[in-house]
Amino acid sequence: MSQAELSPQAAPAPESHAPHAPGFDAHHAPDPEIIADCVHCGFCLPSCPTFALWGEEMDSPRGRIQLMKMVSNGEIGMSETVTRHWDQCLGCMACVTACPSGVRYDRLIEATRAQVERHAPRSTSERLLRALIFQLFPHPERMRALLPLLWAYQRSGASRLMRSPGAAQALAPQLRAMESVAPPISLNRREPLMEIHPARGQVRQRVALLLGCVQRVFFDEVNRATIRTLTAEGCEVVIPAGQGCCGALSIHAGREEEGLRYARRLIDSFSRVDVDAIVVNVAGCGSNMKDYGYLLRDDPQYAERAAAFSAKTRDISEFLAGLEPMAPRAAIVARVAYHDACHLAHAQGIRRQPRALLEAIPGLEVVSVPESELCCGSAGIYNLIEPEPAAQLGQRKARNVLSVQPDALVASNAGCLLQITAALRDMGADIPTLHPIELVDASIRGIIPPALARVGKGIARLS
Numbered sequence: 001m002s003q004a005e006l007s008p009q010a011a012p013a014p015e016s017h018a019p020h021a022p023g024f025d026a027h028h029a030p031d032p033e034i035i036a037d038c039v040h041c042g043f044c045l046p047s048c049p050t051f052a053l054w055g056e057e058m059d060s061p062r063g064r065i066q067l068m069k070m071v072s073n074g075e076i077g078m079s080e081t082v083t084r085h086w087d088q089c090l091g092c093m094a095c096v097t098a099c100p101s102g103v104r105y106d107r108l109i110e111a112t113r114a115q116v117e118r119h120a121p122r123s124t125s126e127r128l129l130r131a132l133i134f135q136l137f138p139h140p141e142r143m144r145a146l147l148p149l150l151w152a153y154q155r156s157g158a159s160r161l162m163r164s165p166g167a168a169q170a171l172a173p174q175l176r177a178m179e180s181v182a183p184p185i186s187l188n189r190r191e192p193l194m195e196i197h198p199a200r201g202q203v204r205q206r207v208a209l210l211l212g213c214v215q216r217v218f219f220d221e222v223n224r225a226t227i228r229t230l231t232a233e234g235c236e237v238v239i240p241a242g243q244g245c246c247g248a249l250s251i252h253a254g255r256e257e258e259g260l261r262y263a264r265r266l267i268d269s270f271s272r273v274d275v276d277a278i279v280v281n282v283a284g285c286g287s288n289m290k291d292y293g294y295l296l297r298d299d300p301q302y303a304e305r306a307a308a309f310s311a312k313t314r315d316i317s318e319f320l321a322g323l324e325p326m327a328p329r330a331a332i333v334a335r336v337a338y339h340d341a342c343h344l345a346h347a348q349g350i351r352r353q354p355r356a357l358l359e360a361i362p363g364l365e366v367v368s369v370p371e372s373e374l375c376c377g378s379a380g381i382y383n384l385i386e387p388e389p390a391a392q393l394g395q396r397k398a399r400n401v402l403s404v405q406p407d408a409l410v411a412s413n414a415g416c417l418l419q420i421t422a423a424l425r426d427m428g429a430d431i432p433t434l435h436p437i438e439l440v441d442a443s444i445r446g447i448i449p450p451a452l453a454r455v456g457k458g459i460a461r462l463s
């Protein structure tokens with residue numbers, strides 16, 4: 001189909017076809033065979049968050065694939081307007097789940113983003129923002145070094161001031177977004193995690209745990225709850241030394257070389273331990289690690305090891321679903337809304353296991369969030385680089401959460417927890433947010449999770 005043959009609604013803006021804009025290069029270009037799988041049926045449109053926001057064909061999966069096809073055929077180049085439509089995609093993969101023809105949009109957008117990063121011009125401010133993000137978030141030690149500053153900022157009351165309507169208008173939306181999703185900082189230092197955590201009772205499995213980057217700095221308690229649960233269920237837990245970033249943020253943003261460097265390093269550090277499974281408690285990291293085999297497919301040194309690594313990777317809920325529960329659970333009487341993280345539900349097809357894990361806790365009522373297929377707007381670094389649509393999606397998710405009147409919101413991804421917490425807070429709702437494993441851990445230990453105890457809404461122990 002030529003540019004002239006596109007319907008007016010489907011056509012990108014004319015200025016988008018600047019003749020100098022380059023097309024795809026030959027390195028891992030979006031696969032024309034996958035592009036051809038799309039039969040333009042439009043079944044994916046209702047599940048696409050950007051189409052839900054703007055109703056614009058070119059901001060739907062079908063429109064974005066059409067742009068890939070046209071660039072691939074050399075009909076148009078990667079102009080600013082064309083790349084903008086791809087940049088605005090959250091990479092949430094809801095369209096992959098929705099597509100009856102099995103179009104691997106995930107493969108297409110990943111390849112496209114890497115092409116965009118190599119060829120599309122970015123403004124200075126955009127480049128600076130991305131440099132800041134990628135110099136910071138994949139480096140836990142750098143984030144830790146900033147904690148005292150962030151703590152002082154939050155304690156000074158400046159944070160409240162910055163969130164006031166006047167100040168918020170004065171800040172660049174990207175800075176406002178960063179400020180808004182930052183969790184409350186505590187400077188209480190905890191004992192570093194040991195390398196080996198023995199199983200309670202007879203050893204059923206030996207597993208290695210990914211600590212994550214943002215996860216180990218801001219959600220250390222989730223990692224500790226994961227270790228306590230695994231050991232209580234008869235698993236020896238190993239924390240491979242020297243583990244760094246899994247590369248998910250880089251890969252999902254098209255920074256292919258950087259992401260693959262992180263992937264190789266992680267494979268190296270985990271290959272020093274002999275385990276039955278590699279367990280991960282962050283949906284975005286897990287989906288990336290399960291993709292290592294594909295990502296490193298043409299690396300002769302790593303292809304085989306990467307495939308073996310991916311085959312062993314399990315989300316914590318998926319791993320526990322395969323183990324007969326051994327540790328008794330005490331009751332936690334609460335109503336929790338379970339949010340499907342996109343990289344768990346759409347990218348890994350894991351929906352039933354976290355719900356089953358929660359429903360096995362006596363007294364716990366688990367409800368789904370309406371429009372559960374729609375992304376919350378977090379999407380890796382999306383809420384930092386595309387703050388406006390991200391905020392709209394965050395508010396929509398928060399409204400949906402509030403509509404089911406839960407005592408708490410539960411999600412298996414650090415980014416979703418930060419994003420939904422901020423959206424709920426901005427709507428004046430004091431709803432605690434937790435990772436599912438924190439509830440399982442609390443139930444096994446016979447305690448009420450501190451986040452629930454803090455709000456004290458109808459929470460009581462039965463046993």
Ligand code: SF4
Nearest residue numbers: 048089090092093095
């Ligand atoms: S990945 Fe998400 S935002 Fe992107 S096209 Fe698919 S449904 Fe839309």
Ligand code: SF4
Nearest residue numbers: 038039041042044099
């Ligand atoms: S991606 Fe799938 S659901 Fe969407 S238009 Fe193409 S074939 Fe239809």
